[in-house]
Amino acid sequence: MTVNLLEFDLDGLTAFCERLGEKRFRAIQLFRWIHQRGARDFDQMSDLAKSLREKLKTSAVVQALPVISEHQSSDGTVKWLFDVGAGNAVEAVFIPEDDRGTLCISSQAGCAVGCRFCSTGHQGFSRNLLTAEIVAQLWFAEHTLRERLKTKDRVISNVVMMGMGEPLQNYSALVPALRVMLDDHAYGMSRRRVTVSTSGVVPMMDRLAVDCPVALAVSLHAPNDLLRDDLVPLNRKYPIDELMDACNRYLVHAPRDFITFEYCMLDGVNDQAEHARQLVELVQRHAGAGVWCKFNLIPFNPFPASGLHRSGAVQVAAFAKILSDAGIVTTVRKTRGDDIDAACGQLAGEVQDRTRVVERMAKRRTIAIEPAGSAARPHKEA
Numbered sequence: 001m002t003v004n005l006l007e008f009d010l011d012g013l014t015a016f017c018e019r020l021g022e023k024r025f026r027a028i029q030l031f032r033w034i035h036q037r038g039a040r041d042f043d044q045m046s047d048l049a050k051s052l053r054e055k056l057k058t059s060a061v062v063q064a065l066p067v068i069s070e071h072q073s074s075d076g077t078v079k080w081l082f083d084v085g086a087g088n089a090v091e092a093v094f095i096p097e098d099d100r101g102t103l104c105i106s107s108q109a110g111c112a113v114g115c116r117f118c119s120t121g122h123q124g125f126s127r128n129l130l131t132a133e134i135v136a137q138l139w140f141a142e143h144t145l146r147e148r149l150k151t152k153d154r155v156i157s158n159v160v161m162m163g164m165g166e167p168l169q170n171y172s173a174l175v176p177a178l179r180v181m182l183d184d185h186a187y188g189m190s191r192r193r194v195t196v197s198t199s200g201v202v203p204m205m206d207r208l209a210v211d212c213p214v215a216l217a218v219s220l221h222a223p224n225d226l227l228r229d230d231l232v233p234l235n236r237k238y239p240i241d242e243l244m245d246a247c248n249r250y251l252v253h254a255p256r257d258f259i260t261f262e263y264c265m266l267d268g269v270n271d272q273a274e275h276a277r278q279l280v281e282l283v284q285r286h287a288g289a290g291v292w293c294k295f296n297l298i299p300f301n302p303f304p305a306s307g308l309h310r311s312g313a314v315q316v317a318a319f320a321k322i323l324s325d326a327g328i329v330t331t332v333r334k335t336r337g338d339d340i341d342a343a344c345g346q347l348a349g350e351v352q353d354r355t356r357v358v359e360r361m362a363k364r365r366t367i368a369i370e371p372a373g374s375a376a377r378p379h380k381e382a
């Protein structure tokens with residue numbers, strides 16, 4: 001049976017090479033060929049002994065994901081749809097900016113969390129991606145773009161795990177993939193240029209803090225439990241106060257970092273002045289005078305099944321001002337790739353929903369907008 005070498009971080013590749021009777025420095029050479037030079041043909045790897053190349057040909061492959069489609073936006077954003085088998089597809093999006101190139105990649109085919117404003121969440125969940133399938137998105141994008149731009153320099157400087165899926169619900173595949181991104185013999189990204197975005201899987205946030213404390217973004221989207229229970233159902237298991245405590249613990253392991261709170265602006269749902277004031281109170285209650293977070297206000301990308309609408313620019317600006325006036329760093333995300341549906345999940349279509357999220361989603365009531373000022377929560381789900 002052949003092994004896909006994109007599955008391994010350097011320690012994993014070393015163990016694989018040792019099984020072939022080879023030393024660690026051979027694994028480092030191989031790792032560099034694959035990730036720094038984009039090689040997949042072992043005959044190309046000229047500084048490897050011929051005997052090793054022959055062994056690799058019978059035991060290993062460097063297997064990319066088949067590309068179903070590619071869309072390029074007029075603003076330079078590129079979106080790929082990859083086939084991960086059994087009728088499932090995942091997306092990766094490259095977003096070029098003046099000072100960086102960011103790749104947004106997926107961790108699961110679909111997602112079981114079922115956030116109300118998320119196209120992926122409305123499709124249900126099929127399966128976790130393998131480490132190789134997570135890494136393959138970066139490997140393909142980096143080397144495809146280098147070839148197109150006719151450069152040997154690195155094109156992708158930042159990775160955000162904000163595509164399809166909840167990365168911390170695919171922890172065992174995620175961590176080796178992060179290690180590949182950080183490894184100087186592979187992509188050599190700094191810890192702060194790799195971001196894991198979570199809807200708040202508290203126990204796994206604690207583990208990530210110890211295992212691989214990369215930058216953390218938390219999908220908050222609501223200032224109180226009543227509203228967040230509805231928008232981000234995982235909140236019923238890990239409510240906001242527990243989530244904020246986990247953020248504080250995370251920063252013990254990632255000193256000088258801050259948590260980015262993502263907040264999708266939904267017209268008439270979570271975008272009122274009272275919601276912003278509740279956020280200020282929440283942050284001050286948990287952070288005291290210390291500044292350890294920033295807010296990123298995200299324009300909602302409408303899709304028909306959501307029944308939700310994007311907040312207007314004036315509303316967003318007023319909301320941002322309340323946070324900024326309270327001393328909280330606040331940015332408003334630019335919309336990118338609108339002409340190619342670059343928001344996560346909008347191209348992938350239905351996944352093979354094994355957890356019946358779609359069914360559960362259909363049974364959920366329409367959004368109840370709580371009276372502004374109410375922070376009470378009616379229940380806690382086991």
Ligand code: SF4
Binds near residue numbers: 111112113115118121
């Ligand atoms: S926002 Fe993230 S966690 Fe929520 S449903 Fe979408 S992919 Fe899953």
